[in-house]
Amino acid sequence: MSRKRSRLSSEEEMSSKLSDGGCGEGQNGSETSITSATSQAPIDALQSLRQAAPYSTEPEAIAERERCHYGRIPRAAALAGTAHRKVRVYSDGIYDMFHQGHARQLQQAKTVFPNVYLIVGVCSDSLTHSRKGRTVMTEDERYEAVRHCRYVDEVVRDAPWEYDEEFLEKHKIDFVAHDDIPYTTEDCEDTYALIKAKDMFVATQRTEGVSTSDIVARIVRDYDIYVRRNLARGYSAKELNVGFLNEKKFRLQNKMDDLKEKGKKVMTNIGEKRVDILTKWEEKSRELIDAFLLLFGPDGRLSNIWNESKGRLMQALSQPPSPRGSPPPGENGDSHSPVHSRSSVSPPPPKSRRYETLYEAQAGNWMHRALNVLATRKRPHSGS
Structure with a gap:
């Protein structure tokens, strides 16, 4: 900067001498001509820059x-x-x-x-x-x-x-x-x-x-890049002579690039803060594990709720057995007191119990028929 100031000050001194008609220490025409000849080039150069x-x-x-x-x-x-x-x-x-x-x-x-x-x-x-x-x-x-x-x-x-x-x-x-x-x-x-x-x-x-x-x-080689750049800067597709589909394609590419840049920034921030995140995770890990076990463990709240719900469901689905004082079936498999059985308020026996009762009734009928047949064969004929 000092050189520039000294050069400009010398040029201003030369121009002031020229404007004064070359008056200074000497009044000779030769001195004036020499001064004007030597200062003309710097003045022209300075003016060309201004x-x-x-x-x-x-x-x-x-x-x-x-x-x-x-x-x-x-x-x-x-x-x-x-x-x-x-x-x-x-x-x-x-x-x-x-x-x-x-x-x-x-x-x-x-x-x-x-x-x-x-x-x-x-x-x-x-x-x-x-x-x-x-x-x-x-x-x-x-x-x-x-x-x-x-x-x-x-x-x-x-x-x-x-x-x-x-x-x-x-x-x-x-x-x-x-x-x-x-x-x-x-x-x-x-x-x-x-x-x-x-x-x-x-x-x-x-x-x-x-x-x-x-x-x-x-420019022709990197046409897509420059079109995408100008679209991002506010130029219209008409100004760039770009069709509708190409405009949408270029704008989508710009959006994808923006997402990539944002993703890089997020990853960079995570990388810078990963030590803090790990420290906080170690501090909170025990609390998270305890809360998880309290909720999902074998003695946890969800297990108790499930067991209670399952017991209630099984109790609702299973029916109590028939009372022991009900009359036995007759010889033909019918009950001796149909009125009493119809008017009974007790619920029907379980399915397995019903199967056993039917089996016993059928077996009794078969035995009764077999005894009748044997008795008929041993009875003497009336003509003998």
């Missing part, structure tokens, strides 16, 4: 262009830094989804010579769509992205795809900076053939692995 680069149609860019006495600077003078003015270098492109590769290319164009005024041309949507394809950003968005790059001094909107002498002289261009890959069109094999023939071409290096096509490929 505001965006102007468009070529704005007053600042027009004034800078009118101050330039155009006469193409030779390459040797530009490299040596002995030119009488800034070297006007032009670089153009689409600059869609402005990224570090674009910024590094413009940095190379800005530093290709010691003292460079960098002009950047950006092609319009109509020209780009007809020559190269659809862009992600609109032309206004691309213009704004480029003019806010710190290496850029001026932006040319609706830049041409090919160059001619009229365009070079209009913007007073000394050199054109671009990568050395030939750009072919229907009319010529290399768009920069004219520039290279005039020794006005300076080559810049592309940043490998970073390009607008690579970024678009990443």
Whole structure:
């Protein structure tokens, strides 16, 4: 921070001296010119950081262009830094989804010579769509992205795809900076053939692995992820051009992910508090065991309730036996006192007792019949 403060204070002192007409210790014109020459570069750099680069149609860019006495600077003078003015270098492109590769290319164009005024041309949507394809950003968005790059001094909107002498002289261009890959069109094999023939071409290096096509490929590859993210952030399915079923699928996946995250948090909290839980469980385990035995043990409340209920149930289902003073059955198996048996209020005997009584009655009948048969056979005939 101390370096920055000292640099800014020195720049303010230089600007105050310039505003005073170079008045100080010496009044010589040579001292004034030296001071203005040495302080011009820091002041321009500071101003470029405070505001965006102007468009070529704005007053600042027009004034800078009118101050330039155009006469193409030779390459040797530009490299040596002995030119009488800034070297006007032009670089153009689409600059869609402005990224570090674009910024590094413009940095190379800005530093290709010691003292460079960098002009950047950006092609319009109509020209780009007809020559190269659809862009992600609109032309206004691309213009704004480029003019806010710190290496850029001026932006040319609706830049041409090919160059001619009229365009070079209009913007007073000394050199054109671009990568050395030939750009072919229907009319010529290399768009920069004219520039290279005039020794006005300076080559810049592309940043490998970073390009607008690579970024678009990443978005297409991870399409589902980005759609789910934007749906979670409040974008509608219509804005994302997503169908009804896909929208429901993506929203369900978001819900599942949320549940997984909540589950992970719960498990983490349990892991942190497991010592406390085990301690409390050890303290309460004896009470739980005693309560369980008191309720479900052999002498517990449930066992007593079950035994009592079972006794009452058995008592209700089983009937008392018939009284012993009931009259025996007759010879034919009938009771001697049917009236008394019918009028008896005692309940019928148990089922097993009834079976025994019937068996004894039947056996008695059989014995009585057998004795009658034997008596008949032993009785003498009346005629003997």
